[in-house]
Amino acid sequence: MKIIRVLCRIFTWLCMIFISAMMLLMVLEVLDRALFNRSIVGSTEWAQVLLLCNMSSFGASVLANRQVKVNILTSKLGPKAQVILDIVILTLTALTIAVLSWQQFNYAMTSFKQHISYINIPIPQWPFVAVFAMSYGVAALTAVLLVIRKVGSAIKGEWELEAAMEDTDELFAFGTTGVIAQRMERKKAGGENDGT
Numbered sequence: 754m755k756i757i758r759v760l761c762r763i764f765t766w767l768c769m770i771f772i773s774a775m776m777l778l779m780v781l782e783v784l785d786r787a788l789f790n791r792s793i794v795g796s797t798e799w800a801q802v803l804l805l806c807n808m809s810s811f812g813a814s815v816l817a818n819r820q821v822k823v824n825i826l827t828s829k830l831g832p833k834a835q836v837i838l839d840i841v842i843l844t845l846t847a848l849t850i851a852v853l854s855w856q857q858f859n860y861a862m863t864s865f866k867q868h869i870s871y872i873n874i875p876i877p878q879w880p881f882v883a884v885f886a887m888s889y890g891v892a893a894l895t896a897v898l899l900v901i902r903k904v905g906s907a908i909k910g911e912w913e914l915e916a917a918m919e920d921t922d923e924l925f926a927f928g929t930t931g932v933i934a935q936r937m938e939r940k941k942a943g944g945e946n947d948g949t
Contacts (some may be wrong), residue, residue: 767809
């Protein structure tokens with residue numbers, strides 16, 4: 754899990770860099786049009802490339818439970834049902850993301866072999882598609898590890914604790930100061946009740 758946390762943090766930083774670059778590009782484009790009545794060559798393609806790369810934080814969003822999740826139904830379920838439903842949904846998520854990652858990886862390889870470049874900007878497509886593919890691969894691995902954690906908790910009978918955590922990796926999202934992390938430490942230390 755430590756390796757996944759590190760990879761997710763790297764892709765989060767990449768995402769922030771890509772978003773900053775896209776914002777800067779849009780500001781420069783507006784200024785260029787307003788002051789000089791011209792456009793930056795390839796600005797539309799650059800915006801598309803940078804927007805695509807913004808998906809690189811997908812694994813981090815899965816790990817920190819920051820993806821959009823409709824819990825209007827799941828909040829009404831008991832802890833066992835919530836954990837079982839999470840296992841099923843995360844398994845389907847991991848499979849779907851893995852397929853998308855594999856397809857993008859194949860496209861990156863094809864793009865590399867055929868020397869495909871963007872039309873207005875003279876750079877190859879494959880590095881950007883590869884970043885997309887790798888970030889989705891990390892997201893798929895993240896979902897798989899969460900499934901393993903949930904199955905392990907279910908085997909140990911820790912339904913309530915796992916249901917309270919949902920999908921969140923407390924160490925990634927909040928560090929060691931998270932409420933769930935503190936409860937787990939108290940439980941490991943023994944003697945103290947989970948709810949205190």
